[in-house]
Amino acid sequence: MSVALGVESSISGQPWRWRRSQDGELTGDALLDELLLARGVERDDLARHRAPTIRDFLPDPSAFRDMDKAAARVADAVERGETIAIFGDYDVDGATSSALLVLLLRRLGVQPITYIPDRLMEGYGPSGAALVGLKERGADLVVTVDCGAQAFEALEAAHRVGLDVVVIDHHQCASALPLCHALVNPNRLDEDALGAAHGHVAAVGMAFLLGVALLRELRRRGRFGGGTPEPKLIDLLDLVALGTVADVAKLHSLNRAFVTQGLKVMAGRQNLGLAALAEAARLVKAPSCRDLGFALGPRINAGGRVGQADLGVRLLTTDCPEEARALAAELDRLNEERRAIEMLVLEHAGEQAEQQADAPLILVSAPGWHPGVIGIVASRLKERFGRPAIVVAEVEDGTGKGSGRSISGVDLGAAVLAAKDSGLLLAGGGHAMAAGLTAPQHGVEPLRAFLHQRLAADVERARAGRALLIDTLCAPRGVAAGLCDALDSAGPYGAGWPSPRVASGPARLIKTGVVGNGHVRGLACGEDGASFKWIAFRAADTALGQALLSSASDHRWWLAGTIKRDEWNGGTAAEMHLDDAALA
Secondary structure (H helix, E strand, C coil): CCECCCCCCCCCCCCEEECCCCCCCCCHHHHHHHHHHHCCCCHHHHHHHHCCCHHHHCCCHHHCCCHHHHHHHHHHHHHHCCCEEEEECCCHHHHHHHHHHHHHHHHCCCCCEEECCCCCCCCCCCCHHHHHHHHHCCCCEEEEECCCCCCHHHHHHHHHCCCEEEEECCCCCCCCCCCCCEEECCCCCCCCHHHHCCCCCCHHHHHHHHHHHHHHHHHHCCCCCCCCCCCCHHHHHHHHHHHHHHCCCCCCHHHHHHHHHHHHHHHCCCCHHHHHHHHHCCCCCCCCHHHHHHHHHHHHHHHHHHCCCCHHHHHHHCCCHHHHHHHHHHHHHHHHHHHHHHHHHHHHHHHHHHCCCCCCCEEEEEECCCCCCHHHHHHHHHHHHCCCEEEEEECCCCCEEEEEECCCCCCHHHHHHHHHHCCCCCEEEEECCEEEEEECCCCHHHHHHHHHHHHHHHHHHHHHCCCEEECEEECHHHCCHHHHHHHHCCCCCECCECCCCEEEEEEEEEEEEEECCCEEEEEEEECCCCEEEEEECCCCCCHHHHHHHCCCCCCCEEEEEEEEECHHHCCCCEEEEEEEEEEC
């Protein structure tokens, strides 16, 4: 990647690079195509990616190992009138996966049992006691979603009592697989090439693919003849979009199609629970991709973090408007409680992390931290220090519940799984960007040493390659609503599909000042007199913020950031959300 605008070291101390070769300001279709090419799309595949549809990106479900076996077993249960239980995780991906299968089965005339384990009392994934309990309640088949790939003991207990289990998961698998009727997971080590190519798909996406396979199998058996309508699986894409974004799954190929089409379904407010949650979150317009990650997702998560684990599934599957409003209000309240707890844990964890600022990985622990917020705190530490972070909450028996988040290029899930296989953990697993674990008594320091040794080289490579990547250049006059529309055409943006970063200038800075919670705001004025608003969030105490605030009147700057509509001005203007700056 070539140097952008001659900036080898910005105010933030990093080089600027063009994400692709830059031949000047881009507009229209040329800009759209360059944005797609810069995100890994092949030139001969541009047409498919300009407007991603499910039809163009959906693989044949049979490409995944055990998918046909899983679909046939669920179809048997539907036709025989067996009792089906859906066992989900307590996060958004688990809640949306569970809700999708519950709603689909209801439309097929089945009333499934739903089971979401309590984070504090039961922990992640199925336990033997929970599965045996479902058998005692009459379940003939259990489908686990977003969990189960590492549940060896629990699935053996289910097998002993004659309970069939189908596992739908996406977390890292070991070389050995647990005993179950079928295990569908694109991250199985024995997965074929096409299935493995979808290893970035969230559990809710895999649940959708199971739904496709199930309906196909029932159609083959003649289930929908004689006037029996076939459920429209496409109507459940709003759940797929929410779970995909909230689980920070990479928005490549199929995931991007899921989210693009799911947002359209969500705009129709067909799901009563989602509509009520959007109202509780004070979203006045159709939700955006950002709203899924920062407004709706955290509220669904709040039930599993600091409240009742099944609140999210109940909200997403209710057909009662009054219940939907009550559940949404409760999740909104719990989210505020979660934020207060998170701030306290983050303050203490941040103090520990400062002592590890140069380590390959941040690993902090303490008794009394709420296990429901440690994943969020790990994410905050990762962003702050630019390296993987794990936060461990020590519990009364001396063991520790941990949650980690990683940076691009460092597979944390595989490292945690390796630590478990080495006997350093009681439980552990995850995927490249996130992992969970249970450490034994006095197990934090041995784990730290193991992970430092295993990940040091990967972290060094990932950090050495850091640069501010810029997509295009525009004059100050070009920072306008029309540019927002052009940039949005290559969305939706999220993990693995970054929002376009625009550079603009040279410009003088005027009317700079601190607003809100340490944000730095001002105007940038170009040589032709055109100006635009910019804001650098939480930057007042950083080198970037101080440089902007102290800029002399004769200084000329290049500014780089994302271009957003100025919502406070009715959406008719635009502003730059500043990432960095350099003297021109």
